[in-house]
Amino acid sequence: MSDATLLVVASTLSTGLILGAIFALVAAGVTIVYGCVWLPNASNGQFFLLAALAAWSLTGAGLGSAAAIIMVLLLGLVLSLGLEWLLVRRLYDVPNRNVACFVLTLGLTQIMAGIFSMTWGRWSDQYTLPPLVSGITMIGPFPMTNNRILVLLIALVVLAASFALLRYHRYGRALRAVFQNREAAALRGVDVRAVYRMSFLLGSSIIFLGGLLFALAYSFDLTVAWTMSVTAFAIMIVGGPGSVLGALVVGMVFGFTQAIVSIFASPTAATFSYLLAMLAMLLFKPTGLFLR
């Protein structure tokens, strides 16, 4: 292979890894909430974008990237607590609530999209964050910015942590118990509503973190919200609702797909393929590829 081809392969690999890790992160956030609360969060893309935009504003106001990230995560926590208290908890006891929740979050999507177009949409149309760390590491002959390596590492660590949390921690076991049988879990002393609240907070925070990492690694615009929403749903459905492992594997596959497709065609072609994969999955195996 010539040097130029090698370079393309290497950049595709790194893009695929980073995109895949971020996709997997956001999809994990969606899948944890859906798996537990039956709340299909259609506004995940807007959450994702909100985190990125807020970080952009904070760094624009002179804050360092790391401080901005922590601020945004705290802000996201407050926001999701508020949303849970105001809206989501009202649906906890509704039977067959996933349609109602879906519609509710579609409404939320519209509200946030409207707000973004009235505010950030007027201030700029392309956004970039200053990198978290500077410098370049050579991996073999290929340069990669330390910033992107760090982004990748954070994403993988958080994914691993949430996987471990759901598998081994008391909270994760309670969450899966509620998922399997709410009444039985309640009888065994699990505080169902607290578990619901916790998983909504956890899922939203992971989505916020995904938005931050994406903003650190790439420049973005307002259209990323809808693409991310659709992609996260596709990953969740294909990987199996409620499965963090499924989100990781399928997220990586989709990330690499997007990186490879982007060499030859527009990234929208990749979105097309996710949608078709999701459609096929919905029709033939709605439980997804992975068990939770």
Add this chain to the structure above:
Amino acid sequence: MSARRWAVALGLLALALPFVLEGNRFLAFVYSIVMIHLIWANGMNLLYGYVGLMPLMFAGVAGVAAYAMIYLTRSHEWSFWLAAPMASLGASLFGVLLGLPSLRLTGFYFTLCSLVIQTVITLAFVFFPTFTNGDTGINQIAPPQAPWGGALSGVWMDETLAIVAVLSVLLCGWIVSTRLGKRFMAIREDDVLAEVLGIDVVRDRIIAFFIVSMFASIGGCLFAVTIGFISPRSFDVLTSLNIWLFVAFGGRGTLIGPIIGTIVLAPIPYLLQELQGFKDVLSGVLIIVVTLLMPGGVWGELLRWRDRRRARRALAVGQT
């Protein structure tokens, strides 16, 4: 007045209004928009209110019909009056195809599936510009020919829309009153039970998708010739969601509900021309309010309130 008299009065009013509003082009335009959305809302109500499925690809079907109609009139020089029914028929068959997932999926999974389908259709409109001219859209769509020669425009165009809208309400009412309508409601309440009772759920759902796609398609064709401009954004998921909101806000599964919802909500975007972002926020808030606080919609909640009052009064009479 009895319900029937009310209906006749409302229908006559709808037919008369274009002549009343003739002097004011803006109001007449808003009126014609409301009439088109009324056709759509009736179709959406049949599926969402009576069959119990939430089809977010509704606007996509309308778009397919509109683009097909424009293709037939432009490239093959068909008359609108031939092209629109043919395009609608084709789009409705396509709509039946898109409805096939409902044979396996209901509830959230069907809605999600329809959202995916809608997104794919929108992407297809954008990325296959041969028929659609991509994101730029198609403008200067010729108005339909008038029977007396020339182009149908102004008050007679509005009157045509009003006639079709009134017909769509009548058709919806008639379908609901037939045995087919009763079967739809049985499927909405419990599709497994309906199947056990001997209802051919698969066949009835296919019939429903055909009828509903017909409403969507005819609305789409009329939308194209009324506005004179369409783009993929005219038929995206927000359009579907808006039409759904008209039905859910007014009251699903009632005949008057979608009419109320459309009359109240359809003009809003045109009155808030400058504030597009605000319009999105408003409809988002309305969606949340409807889902959380009034699942029956305005009319449904009104009926419930009346029933409760009657029950209380009956109780009071019984006690004395």
